[in-house]
Amino acid sequence: MSGNATALIIIDVQNNILLGSDPRGVETLAALDAMVHRLAALADRARAQGVPVIHVQHDGEAGHRLEKGSEGWKIRAELGPAAGEPVFNKSACDAFLGTGLEALLRERSIGHLIIGGCMTPYCIDTSVRSAVAHGFDVTLLADGHMTCDIGALRFEQIIAHHNQILDGFPVGPHKAQVRPSADFLA
Template structure:
């Protein structure tokens, strides 16, 4: 099965100023490792960037840029979105079909919003998902620490069976693209 890597919303506005997302440096390194392995196997790497008309994530602004420390490469793809769902009102589904992709590995930001929503949207479309359980992150929230949110979403998403589409939660180091 040909698989693509989706890196969701790892942008300067959330990563390059305090407070930082949970386990940020390790998550960034795991994402870079996933991207390097995907490229080495000939799998597409797709950087998804959330955008707003203005403000922190205004398209082209400093906060909209990919986070410092991410390693991109020629041939990587870029996709803008305006909702937590990377498929909604974007060309992602068409791009995956054009590239012959049958499954996606997902990592990025925010565990409880864009990572969760995009994962469920892929499953609803019949696209198998491998979630990099240690390569998605978020910030602390008033009701829960980020580490708890991350663990909860990895568990909950990894135990979804009602879509009828395969999902696996794996450590980034255990995800392969061949």
């Protein structure tokens, strides 16, 4: 991968991302709101420093909580793309699969991605691993990704687990690291 420029990639922070998916509702939504607040602050800082902010948006099928074109599908207002910021639409967990994201990153000589968003065990995990496999170095924001309770696991456990297993994830000379958003907001 040539280039060492950085981009902030925000994945699937859409209005209905957690709608109806978690029996702990209020607690989970409060954690989601806190994560969105951190990502919004980081996006503002990135913009102020000239770091590209790139959005990825899931296109759900008819009847899905993220049905393309619905209110639930829209990117949350706090993170709404600024003028000129690219939005890549996807229909699978991988932000790179069939989206044009990789081509844009290479065109701009971006080699380091800071990633945050939803949902941790699906689109975040898959996209982090895919980014590294495509030759990018990745920083996953430890407190900048979110999910809901799944089965017997609470969302906090799922996030902690992925922070642990993705930190240091290597493919050849490239790897992922996990750092708190405060490291970029100081």
